[in-house]
Every structure is written in structure tokens, then in C-alpha cells.
Amino acid sequence: NAGVTQTPKFQVLKTGQSMTLQCAQDMNHEYMSWYRQDPGMGLRLIHYSVGAGITDQGEVPNGYNVSRSTTEDFPLRLLSAAPSQTSVYFCASTDTSGDVCFGPGTRLTVT
Amino acid sequence: GESVGLHLPTLSVQEGDNSIINCAYSNSASDYFIWYKQESGKGPQFIIDIRSNMDKRQGQRVTVLLNKTVKHLSLQIAATQPGDSAVYFCAENSGGSNYKLTFGKGTLLTVNP
Numbered sequence: 001n002a003g004v005t006q007t008p009k010f011q012v013l014k015t016g017q018s019m020t021l022q023c024a025q026d027m028n029h030e031y032m033s034w035y036r037q038d039p040g041m042g043l044r045l046i047h048y049s050v051g052a053g054i055t056d057q058g059e060v061p062n063g064y065n066v067s068r069s070t071t072e073d074f075p076l077r078l079l080s081a082a083p084s085q086t087s088v089y090f091c092a093s094t095d096t097s098g099d100v101c102f103g104p105g106t107r108l109t110v111t
Numbered sequence: 112g113e114s115v116g117l118h119l120p121t122l123s124v125q126e127g128d129n130s131i132i133n134c135a136y137s138n139s140a141s142d143y144f145i146w147y148k149q150e151s152g153k154g155p156q157f158i159i160d161i162r163s164n165m166d167k168r169q170g171q172r173v174t175v176l177l178n179k180t181v182k183h184l185s186l187q188i189a190a191t192q193p194g195d196s197a198v199y200f201c202a203e204n205s206g207g208s209n210y211k212l213t214f215g216k217g218t219l220l221t222v223n224p
Contacts (some may be wrong), residue, residue, distance in 0.1 A: 031210035042200050042214030044200050050210065058211065080155070098143070098209040102154035 001026050004103035006091050008026050012109045013081040021076040023091030031094035032074040033058070036087040037105075043090060049074055053055065053077070081110045123221045130191045132218045134184040134201035140202040145212070146186045149198045158186070158199075181204060188220075196222045 007022045025032065030051050035043035035058075045058030049068040063085060065077040074093075078085060091103040124130050136144070142163040147155035161177050161184075168175050168201045174187040176182050198219050202212040 033212075034149075034208045035212075040216065042202070042208075042216050043212070044214070045211055050208050060212075092210070095209040100145070100157065100209055100212070102156075105152075105154050 003027065004091055004093050004105040006089075008106060009029050009104070010107050012048075012111065013078075014111055015082060017072050017081050018077070018079050019081065021078075021089055021091075021108070023074045023076065023103060024072050025074075025091075025093040025101070026072065027095065027101065028071060029091060029093035029095045030071065031067065031091045033094070034064070034076045035090045035092065036060065036085075037090060038087050046076065055067070078108075081108075083110045086110045119197055120216070121219045123223060126190050126191065126193060126224050128187055128191055130186075130188040130195070130201050130220060130222075131203075132186045132188075132220065134186075135213050136182050136184060136201070136203050136215075138203060138205045138213070139182065141205050141213075143204045143209065144175070144177060144184050145185070145202045145204075146173075146184075147200045147202060147214075148195075148218070149200060151197075153214055155200060191220075191222050193222045 004025045033048040034046040037043045044060050047066040049055045052071050055066050086109050089106045094100045146158040149155045159173050159175050161168045161175045172189045176185045198212045198217040200214050200217045202214045
């Protein structure tokens, strides 16, 4: 299994641009989540999904959209990037026993 | 809102010493706690977890202690090695949902050879 994969690894955007951060898992986990990590901080939950077709907001959802059309994929969309969204983004999947697997992260810079 | 926090932002130890990293949590409804290790440029790596019906759990060279009375969690690393140098985070899953974790700010552990 590849586990949780994220693309791209690095991205630079200009303010106002849009983009999608990709996340995929091949472990058939029902639950998936997106977190952001700012310098010197722990991870904060952006959005999560408890299954295909079901998503909900986390602690810091503003400026982000998600969808879950398949069990495997959970993309995170930035519709109009802002400098405040400069961060490292981690995707995670969780199995029914509660084990959490994190992806390697996407480092995003918005200028 | 309620949050998980750490007492010490940095910890420097000598190789071979034992390390203790502390964490305070404020959500009394939390029933599951996890310690993660994060190396530079990587995602969080699971170390050890503990449920709220336990007060101690041991792994390989690591022990987690949970004191629900004072809402305190600690991670003990025995015989600390240079490879243990990283940022350590505690996390809680309020209400039992592991897909909605609340993280502390992290402690940077530096192991000196």
C-alpha cells in the first residue's frame, strides 16, 4: 500500500489564484481529514469526511472547500488564495479502529 | 474553545538520558490521547496512544502517563537517542472521533551526543 499520498509537495500561488491540493489513500479508510500547520504550531483541522459524499467543517474551514466523491480521494480547494493560507497542509485517513495515517504534506506559499 | 497545550516548548537532553515531555489538556470529554513525533519536513508519526480508562501505557522505550485529575499527559522516552530529536505533539480526540484531532503546539526535543 502507498498509504496516504499528497500532491503537489510544494506550491507557490499569487493572491487570488485558485488551486486544488490532492489527497489519496489506498487503504479503504472511511474517514479522511485535512489539517494545516503553521510555524511553531500544532495541526489544526480544516475539514473532514466520514465517508464518500459526506463532509463537514473543522476548526478553521474558511477559505477552503472539500468534496468526497470516492472513498479514495479527498481534494482540498482554495478558491481565492490569501497570504494567510501560507502553511503546510496535511491530509490524514483513519480506519474504523481509530488508527490515523498522515500524508507527507504540501507546503504552500501565497505571495 | 478548549485546547491541548504543552508546558515546555523546547527540551534539550544528553544522549542516554531519559526525556519527559508534558502536555495539559482542558477538554474533560476527551477519551483518547495520542503522542506524535514530527521530523523536519515530514508528517506526524504515531508514537503511542492511551485511552481515558487507563493511566499508563508502555511501548518500546516510551511510556505515556495520563492524570485525569489534573488533565495532564506526559511522554517519557528512555535512553534518548539522537534519532529521537524531533518535535513531539500530543493530540486528543474529543468525543471519540479520531478523524477530528486537536493538537498541542509541540515540544522540540534536541538530543546532544
